Amino acid sequence: MRKLSLKLGIIFFVTLFSIETFMMFFLHASLANSRVEEELISLQARGNSHRTILERNFDKETLSHVVLMESEASTDVVIINNEGDVLASSQSQLNIDAYIKSLNTPVPYMGRTLEGNWEEEAFIATISPINKGQTTIGYVLMLQNTDSIHMLMERLNRHFFMVGMISCLVTMFIIIILSRKLAKPLIQMKVATLKMSKGDFTVTLAPSSNDELGDLSKAIQLLADDLQHVKQDRKEFLSSIAHELRTPLTFIKGYTDILYKRNLTEADKKKYLGIIIEETNRLSRLIKDLFDLAKLDENSFVIEKERLDMKEFFTNIEAKLSPAFQEKQINLSIQCEERFTLMADSLRLDQVIINLLDNALKYCTAGDSVVVSVRCINKAIQITIEDTGKGISKKDLPYIFDRLYRVDKSRSRALGGSGLGLAIVKELVHAHGGEIAVRSEENNGTTFELTFRGVENDENIVTNR
Template identity: 70%
Template sequence: MRKLSLKLGIIFFITLFCIETFMMFFLHASLTNSRVEEELTSLQARGNSHRTILEQNFNKETLSHVVLMESDENTDVVITDDEGIVLASSQLYSEVKNIINKVERNVPYEGKVLQDNWQEAASIATISPIQKQQTTIGYVYMFQNTDSIHTLMKRLNKHFLIVGIVSGFVTIVVIIILSRKLAKPLIQMKEAALKMSKGDFTVALSTNGKDELGDLSNAIKLLSSDLNHLRQERKEFLSSIAHELRTPLTFIKGYTDILYKRDLPEQDRQKYLAIIIEETNRLSRLIKDLFDLAKMDENSFIIEKQCLHLNPFFTSLKEKLSPVFQEKQIHFTVHCEEELTLWADQARLEQIMMNLLNNAFTYCASGDTTSVKVTKHNDVLTIIVQDTGKGIPKKDLPYIFERFYRVEKSRSRALGGSGLGLAIVKELVQAHGGEVTASSEENKGTIFALSFKGVESNENYFMHR
C-alpha cells in the first residue's frame, strides 16, 4: 500500500505545489504592483494639488507654504521654474538633482511618473507642470522615500511565507488521506486478482462507490463469480465425461473378457457381441459429440450456409424417421408451409432436428404424439417440435441446455443419452444466428421452438461465440 499511496501522494503534491506556487507568486506580484501604483497615484495627486495652489499664487510666500506642508511628511517637494532652476525645496540632495536634470520639458498637464523603480532607487518621483495662460512657468517635483514600501513588502513576504507553510502542511495532510483512500481499493483489487490467480474465488470487495473504482470492483466480483461457476462446470464436465466413458468401456471390457475366456454357445456370443457393438456405437457418438463441442469452443466449427428448401427437407426427414416412431406406436406428423427457404447448413440443421426428435422419441410412450411445424411470420422463421411425452420438471427446465445435464439423475440407461444432445442443439442454432427455447409440463409434454431472424440473408457464416 505504501508504494502506490506514495506514488499518488508525490504526483498530487507536485501538481498542487506547482499550482499553489504559481498562484502565490501571481498574488504577491499583483499586491505589490497594486500597492506601488497606489503610492504613485497618491504622490501624483499631492503634486497636482500643490500645482493648483501655485498656479493661483506663484510667489515666495506660496512656495514657502507648499514646502512647509511637506516638511513633516515622508514626502519631499521641489519646485523649479521652466528652466529647471530650483526655486524651493523641502530637501535637496544629489539624486534629486540628477532626476531634475534628466527631465524633458514636454510634460503633460496631468503630470507623469519620473521614477517607479522602488526595488533599487531610494525614492519614487512624479512631476506636475505649473501653467499660467497655457504656458508652463515651472514644475512641482514630488519624492517619496521607498523605505516604507520595503517595510510593507517585508511584512507581506512574511505573511505569504506563513500562509505558504500552513497551506503546504494542509496540502500534505489532505494528499496523504486522499492517496490512501484511492490506493486502498486498488490494493484490495490487486489482492483479489492474486487470490483468483491461485484458484481462490472468494472475493469480497466494497461495491458501494458509484464511480469508476466502484464499476471496476463490480467487474472483478462478477469475473470471480463467473470463474467460480466455470470451475464448477469444469469439474462437473470432467466428472460426467469420466462417467460416460467409463460405462461403455466397462461393458465392452467385461463382455470381451467373457467372449475371450469362455467357450460360449453361438446364441450367447451373438448376444454379447451385439452389446459390445451397441456400447461401441454409444462411445463413438459420445466422442463425436465431444469433438463437435470442442470445435465450437475453439471457434473452428464452420457453418456453410446455402439456400435450403424446407418442404423437401422435412418431407425427407419424415420418411426417414416415420418407421421408427411407428414401431413404438407414436403418432408422428410434419407440417411445413410451401416455398419456405432458409439459409442454413443442411447437415447441421438435420443434426439439430435429429437430436430434438430423438429426445421426443425417448420420452414418449406408445400412443403419444410428436409433431414438427414450420412457419414464417414477417422475417422470422419458426420451427416447433412438440410432443405429448412425460415432460420436463419445472426445476430442471432452466438447465437442460447445459452440457451433461440430465433430468434422470439416476442416469438410467433405458432412457439413454449423454446429456450433450441439447447442448449441441443450442450451439448449432446460435451458430445459424437463431435462438432455441423450451417449455414443458410434466406428463403433458414438451415444446422446443427454434427461431431464425433475417432468413433471407445469404452470407456464409463462421460460428462466433
Template identity: 40%
Template sequence: MKNKISLKLGFLFLILMVLIELILFFVLYTNLSNQRIDEVLNGLLARGGGHRDVLENNFDPSTLAHVALMESEAMTDVVITDTRGEIIAASTELEPGMRELINLPLGNLTHHGRVIEKRWKTEPYVATLSPIKVGGELEGYVYMFSPSFIISEIISQLSNQFILVMGITLVITIVTVYILTKLITKPLIHMKEETEKLSKGETRIDLKYSHNDELGVLAQSITRLGKDLDRLKHERHEFLSSIAHELRTPLTYLKGYADIVSKPEMDSGNRQKYLTIIKEEAKHLTNMVEQLFQLARIDENSFSIQRKKQVIFPLLRQVRNRMYPLLEEKEIELYISCPDGVSIYIDETRFQQVMNNIIDNAITYSPQKSTISIRVLAEDSYVVITVTDEGPGVPEESLPYLFDRLYRLEKSRSRAYGGSGIGLAIVKEIVEVHEGRVFARNLKHGGLSIIMHWPKEEEE
C-alpha cells in the same frame, strides 16, 4: 508493492496541484505587486497635486516655505522650481539623481501631472511632476521624490507573505493529497488483493465497496467475476464427474459382456447376443466421445460453419427419412407443417445435426404409437421451428437447465432412455452460433415443445 500505486497516484496529484498553485500564486503575486507599486506612485502624484493646489491658491514665499517644511519631516521630498527650472523651494538638499530628473525635458504635460521616474529597481528615487498654474499662467513645477527602498520594502514584505502562504499551502496540499490518495487507492489495493486470490484459485472474494461510482462498478465486476469463476469451477467439477460416470457405464458393460463371451462354455446363440450388446455399447461410447469432441471444438472456437440460404422443407424431409427406422420401431408418426419456399440462412450439415438430436430426443421420450410434429412459421427476421412430442414433458424447475451439458432428468442416471445429456447441449451451441436461440416449453395436456428461432438472412 502495495504502495506503488499510492505513491504514483499521490506524486501525480501533488505535481499537478503544485503546478496549479504556482501558476495561481505567480499571477496573484504579479497583480498585487503591480497594484502596490501603482498605489505608491499614484499616492506620490496625488501628494504633489495637493501641494500644487495649495500653491495655485497662494503662490508666495511663505506658502512655498510652508510646503517645503511639511515635506522635510516626511519620507518623501518636494522640490519647487520656476518655469526656467530654477529651484525656488526644496525640503532637502538636492542629490545628483534629483537634479538629473529636474533637468529632463518636460514633454507633454497636463495639469494633472505625471510620473517621470518609476524604475524603482535600478534608480534611487521614483518621482512625479505637477505644473503650477496661477490665473491660467504657468508659474512653476512641483517635483515629488520618494526613495525607491520604500517600494522595495513593500515588495519584500509581500514576497515574504507569499512565501509563508505558499509554504502553508504546500503542507496542506501534501496532507490533502496523501489523505485523498489513501481514500482512492485503499479500495484499489483491496481489489488487487482479492484478484490475487482469484489467481490462486480462491473464488470466494469479499469486496464491500458500495459507492455508486467507477470504483463501485469495478468492485461489482470483480465480485461477479469471482462468482462466475466459482460457478464455472463447480460446473467443471460436475462436468468431469458426469463424463466419468457416462464413460464408466458403457466401459463396464463392454468389459462385463466381453468376459462373458470369452468363457469357453458359452453357446453360439448367447455369444452372438452378447456380441450384439457389445457392438451397441461401443457405438454408444463412440457417439458420446464424438459429441464431447464437438463440444470441445465449440469451446475452442474451432467449430466452423458454412452458412448459406437453404429452403427448409427438403432438409426436414431428409431428416425424417434418416430417422425412419427409429420412428418405425416405436410406431411413431412424424408430421411436418412447412409453408412452401420458406428459407433460412444456415449451415445445412449443422442444421440437420440439430434436428437429428431434437427428434432423437423426442423419439426417446415419446410413448409407442404417438405423434411428433414439426411446425415452421416465418416471421419478419426469423423462422420459428417448433418440434412437439407427446411424451411426459419436463418438470418446470428443470426447463432452464434442459440444454445444459450432461443435464439429465433422471438423477440416478438410469440408462432406461439411453440419453447422455449432451445432444441438447450441442443443439443450443449450434443454434447460438447461427445467431439464433432455442428454448423448451411444456404443453398443458402433456408433451414438450422445443422452439428454435433461426435467422432468415445474413447478419449485416
C-alpha cells in the same frame, strides 16, 4: 517510486505546487504594483494640492508654508521654477538633478510620474506644473523614500512565505489521503488478479465508487465469478464424463471377462455380445458428441451451407423416423406450409432435428403425438417441434441445454441419453445464426422453437419457390 500511491502523490504535488507557485508570484506582483500605484497616486494628489495653493499665491511665504507642511510628513517636496532652479525644498540634501533633466518634455496639467522604479531607485517621484494664465512658472516635485515600500514588501513576503508553507503542508496532507484512497482499490484489484492468475477465483471486491475505478472493480469481480463458475462447471463436467465413460467400459470389461473365462451356450454368447455391442455404440456416440462439442468450443466446427428445400428435407426426416414412431404407437405429423428454402448445413440441421425428435420419442408413450411445423414469420423460418409427452418440470427447464444435464436421472441410462444432445443442438443452431427456445409443462408436453433469420447478405435468407 514503485508504489502507485507515491507516484500519484508526487505527480499531484508537483502539479499543485506549480499552480500555487505561479498564483503566489502573480498575486505578489499584483499586490506590489497596486501598492506602488496607490502611493504614486497619493503622491501626485498631494503635489496637485500644493500646486493649486501656489497658483493662487506664488510668493516666499506660501513656498515656506508648503515646505513646512511636508517637513512633518513622510514625503518630501521640491519647488523649482521653469528654468530648473530650486526655489524651496523640504530637505536640503535631496539630489533632483536627474529629475530636472527629464523636464525636456511638456508636463500635463494633472501631472505625471517622474520615477516609479521602487525596486532600484531611492525615491519614487511625481511632478505637477504651476501655471499662471497659459504660462508655466514652476513645478512641484513630490518625492517619497522607497524604504517604506521595501519594508512593506518584506512584510508581504513573510506573509506569503507563511501562507505558502501552510498551503504546501495542507496540500501534501490532502494528496496523501487522496492518493492512498485512489490507490487502495487498484492495489486490491492487483491482489485479486494475482490470485486469479494462480487459479483462485474466490475473490471479493467491494465496489469502491460509481466512477471508472468502480466499473473496473465490478468487471474484475464479474470475471472472477464467471471463471469460478467455469471452473466449477469444468470440474463437474469432467466428473460426469468420467462417470459416463466408466459405465460402458465396466459393462464391456465385465461381459468380455465372462465370455473369455466361461464356457457359455451360443444363446448366452449372443446375449452378452449384444450387450457389449450396445455399450460400445453408446461409448462411440458419447465420444463423438464430446468431439463435436470440443470443435464447437474452438470454433473449428465447419458449417457447410447449401440451399435446402424444407419440404424435401422434412420428407426425408419423416421417412427415416416414421418406423420408430409407429413401433411405439406415437403419431408423427410434419406440416410444411410452402416450399421454403434455407441456407444451412444439411447434415448438421438433420442432426438437430433428429436429436429433438429422438428426445420426443423417448419421453412420449403410446397414444401421444409429435407435430413438426415449418412456417415463415417476418422473413424468418420457424421450425416448431411440439409433443404431448411427459413434459419438463419448471426446476429442470432452465438447465436442459447444459452439458451432461439429465431431466430424468433415474431412467437416464435406460433412455440411452448422455446429456450432451441438447447442448450440441443449441451450439449447432447458434452456429447457423439461429435461436432456440423451449416451453414445457409437466405432464402437458414440450415445444421446441427454432428460428433462423438472415445474419449476412447471402446467408440464412428465407425464400419462397
